[in-house]
Amino acid sequence: MKMSEKQFQNKIWDVAQRTGWKVAHFPPSRNPRGGHMTAVAYNGKGWPDLILCHPGRGLFLIRELKVKPNKLTPEQTQWLADLGNAEIDGDVWYPEDWDGIVALLTGTG
Secondary structure (H helix, E strand, O other), X not given: OOOOHHHHHHHHHHHHHHOOOEEEOOOXXXXXXXXXXXXXXXXXXXXXXXXXXXXXXXXXXXXXXXXOOOOOOHHHHHHHHHHHHOOOEEEEEOHHHHHHHHHHHHOOO
8 A cells, every 4th residue: 555645654653652752743734826835934945844852762853754756855855964964863764664663763673
């Protein structure tokens, strides 16, 4: 079964909320022309999909979610590179990474 990015995100949210993570996501809204856009300011274009924090485990993650054939935009690629340069755990998750995602979120990996 092919999964949408929204369905993938919901699966991650389900595991994260059951295992003590705080999660933030800034969904797009409909603009006056009927299209979708995420309200961002300054350099926010391309900001990753999820911010995850586990206070009890001292973990802070920033993740972009993609399902194939979708690819990172140049802005998303740059954000992830900049986060890495700042020593912040930013990465891309794909549905194919599921076992590793669950291991990280549950602390079993």
